[in-house]
Amino acid sequence: MNERDMNERDGANPELDALIDALPRAIDPPRDLWPTINARIALQGNRARPWELAAAAVLAAVTVAAMFVGFSHDAQPRVPAPLWAYEQLDSAYQPLRHASLERYRAGADRLDPELRKTVEANLAIIDRALAEIRTALASRPSDAALGQMLQRTYDQELAIVDAVTPRQMIAPDQSHYRGAL
Amino acid sequence: MRALNVLLKLLLKIGLLLSCIASAAHAGEAIDKTLAVKPDGVVRIDNVRGRIEVQGWDRSEVMVKGTLDDLTKSFTFETAGSTTTVKVETPDHLNRGNGSDLVIHVPSASRVRVDLVSADLTMQALHGSVEGRTVSGQIDARDLSGTIVIGSVSGRIEVTGAAGPVTFNSVSGDINAQTDAEQLRISTVSGNADIRSDARLKELTMHSVSGDLDVSSDLADGAQVRGSTTSGFIRLAVNRDVGAVVDLRTTSSGIKNLLSDDKPTREMSGGGTLDMTLGNGSGVLELTSISGRLELLAR
Amino acid sequence: MDAAIDDDSFNTGVASLAFPREDDRFVEAARAGDRRAFESLYTRHVGRVFAICLRLTANVQTAEELTQEAFVRAWQRLSSFRGDSAFATWLHRLTVNVVLDQQRAQRPWFRRLLAIDDAIDAVASEQTRTVSNAERLADRHDLESAIRRLPPAARTVFVLHDVEGWQHDEIAARTGTAIGTSKAHLHRARQLLREWLSL
Numbered sequence: 001m002n003e004r005d006m007n008e009r010d011g012a013n014p015e016l017d018a019l020i021d022a023l024p025r026a027i028d029p030p031r032d033l034w035p036t037i038n039a040r041i042a043l044q045g046n047r048a049r050p051w052e053l054a055a056a057a058v059l060a061a062v063t064v065a066a067m068f069v070g071f072s073h074d075a076q077p078r079v080p081a082p083l084w085a086y087e088q089l090d091s092a093y094q095p096l097r098h099a100s101l102e103r104y105r106a107g108a109d110r111l112d113p114e115l116r117k118t119v120e121a122n123l124a125i126i127d128r129a130l131a132e133i134r135t136a137l138a139s140r141p142s143d144a145a146l147g148q149m150l151q152r153t154y155d156q157e158l159a160i161v162d163a164v165t166p167r168q169m170i171a172p173d174q175s176h177y178r179g180a181l
Numbered sequence: 182m183r184a185l186n187v188l189l190k191l192l193l194k195i196g197l198l199l200s201c202i203a204s205a206a207h208a209g210e211a212i213d214k215t216l217a218v219k220p221d222g223v224v225r226i227d228n229v230r231g232r233i234e235v236q237g238w239d240r241s242e243v244m245v246k247g248t249l250d251d252l253t254k255s256f257t258f259e260t261a262g263s264t265t266t267v268k269v270e271t272p273d274h275l276n277r278g279n280g281s282d283l284v285i286h287v288p289s290a291s292r293v294r295v296d297l298v299s300a301d302l303t304m305q306a307l308h309g310s311v312e313g314r315t316v317s318g319q320i321d322a323r324d325l326s327g328t329i330v331i332g333s334v335s336g337r338i339e340v341t342g343a344a345g346p347v348t349f350n351s352v353s354g355d356i357n358a359q360t361d362a363e364q365l366r367i368s369t370v371s372g373n374a375d376i377r378s379d380a381r382l383k384e385l386t387m388h389s390v391s392g393d394l395d396v397s398s399d400l401a402d403g404a405q406v407r408g409s410t411t412s413g414f415i416r417l418a419v420n421r422d423v424g425a426v427v428d429l430r431t432t433s434s435g436i437k438n439l440l441s442d443d444k445p446t447r448e449m450s451g452g453g454t455l456d457m458t459l460g461n462g463s464g465v466l467e468l469t470s471i472s473g474r475l476e477l478l479a480r
Numbered sequence: 481m482d483a484a485i486d487d488d489s490f491n492t493g494v495a496s497l498a499f500p501r502e503d504d505r506f507v508e509a510a511r512a513g514d515r516r517a518f519e520s521l522y523t524r525h526v527g528r529v530f531a532i533c534l535r536l537t538a539n540v541q542t543a544e545e546l547t548q549e550a551f552v553r554a555w556q557r558l559s560s561f562r563g564d565s566a567f568a569t570w571l572h573r574l575t576v577n578v579v580l581d582q583q584r585a586q587r588p589w590f591r592r593l594l595a596i597d598d599a600i601d602a603v604a605s606e607q608t609r610t611v612s613n614a615e616r617l618a619d620r621h622d623l624e625s626a627i628r629r630l631p632p633a634a635r636t637v638f639v640l641h642d643v644e645g646w647q648h649d650e651i652a653a654r655t656g657t658a659i660g661t662s663k664a665h666l667h668r669a670r671q672l673l674r675e676w677l678s679l
Contacts, residue, residue: 013670016623016670016673016674016679019623020642023643024531026527027527027534028530029543029547030540030544033522033526033530033544033547034522041518115316118317122371126370126390129390129391129412132411132412132472140432145407145409145467146469146471148541149409152368152388153388153390153411156352156370156388156390159350160370163314163352164316164334262502262505264502
């Protein structure tokens, strides 16, 4: 087989090439990926403890689980994943949560008391929800939607803290709150 | 090439400096300033306390009018390249200023990003893309299009007329919206969302922890709908002739189906499932809850 | 599939194409530790990065995690970004590396688990043969879902070569295969796509 046969990009099938050219350049992820990225780089930014860094790296390993989930090529709804995948997800988030909540506590007394009450009430709601989700996962480990619920709920917790915590890494005179949500 | 780069950067910095000096302002001062900008550039607005109104208009200018917080440390109003910045800085969040009260006109095709803390935000006639966030203020938006992201921690969100992909994020604030969106994403912790879409939705993603989600919209052919809640309820009203593979599951709460004659199965645990195919089955409608009730009804 | 595909939709990629030099300011600030500036870069580029990850992995959740990984790695390596090329180009290349690294790391794991080499390709080919007529019809002109069904190795080469514009020698070097293998994978991919899409 000569090179021409092998590489048909040079016009051998203009219809296919037209479809390729029409593919969208960008596809939006179905959920906001920023809270986790933000929490991970915040952890690396300054004063991160080695164990936290090591644990954060585990998040990447969670992909192993995702590969399993994604074994079926068409993304069917509710493709089952093994329970250990979620246990791994759970433990991967712990250092991020830990650092994030520590950051929150360090600045909590500077918050408007009313806002602080709201934030803490919602962090408590999230905490209870996480427990509920874990219990549900234990009885329905093959339900991928529950795993996603767990992940989204963690992301929400990270996002709340980020929204009300001044950026530590910006020079103090430029520090500001921002809504990451 | 490198030398040219350095020169360009230097020029940019000088330009920046000039605009900063020109816009230096004092606390509590009345502001009325205008800058010529690109019609489709980026406008970033930062403010801690007070009330900010952002209005789209058909001029290639950004105009800032109003009064600054009486504790304003610095006020920046500058344009560099395609980015325009409006920023009010106050020294510390413990010090309670009286807040800034600003009306900001921007070219309606601008991509606008507003970050506030405890300030209310009003937005109108913005047709580039819009990201508006506040921590504890309220957000009121009308007539938006483009990619829209609206977020609040504890403030209420009210929206009328939002076309384009829309994302709502709230922690405890309630969301009340009428949209013309084909893509809609909703995330709340304890806040409730009541949303009506007047376009046929192609994609709907919603998640709440304990907040109630109430969404009403026709679904397009092949629409992807995914919703989850831990303990809130989800009530979804769609067109009766919808085509979708439906999969509803709860761990310990009820499911109500008023969209078809299919009956949910009840489990020993108190939870239920509803699996059915409606119409041509081209879309996906998947709702999951742990202890919150799921309801599916016809519009 | 879960993700929304729309060129003019959420986030940008589009914006970053229209204003390439705007990235420079954000890059500079992000290098100095400004996470908010980095968030702007994320917002501008996440659509492109996710598209690369999704097409290479054919799995939404994996693509989400690799997108996160790519941005975290970009943050760590911002200091090595020289500014000679556009930030977008640098980021896209880094993203491909993240995905390929991940896939390579997975391979022994899969082999151990399945005890068969190229098991995935075999499964994918099997799926290929059992595609129903209805699916064929639905797939017509839906190149995106057809790409998802390609065997992984063929998909990787197809996405890199035909979608992302890489050369065979670059692909071969990066994936550790021969140029001829890369070409063969591309040929196979295009053949399958033409068949599925009835072109």
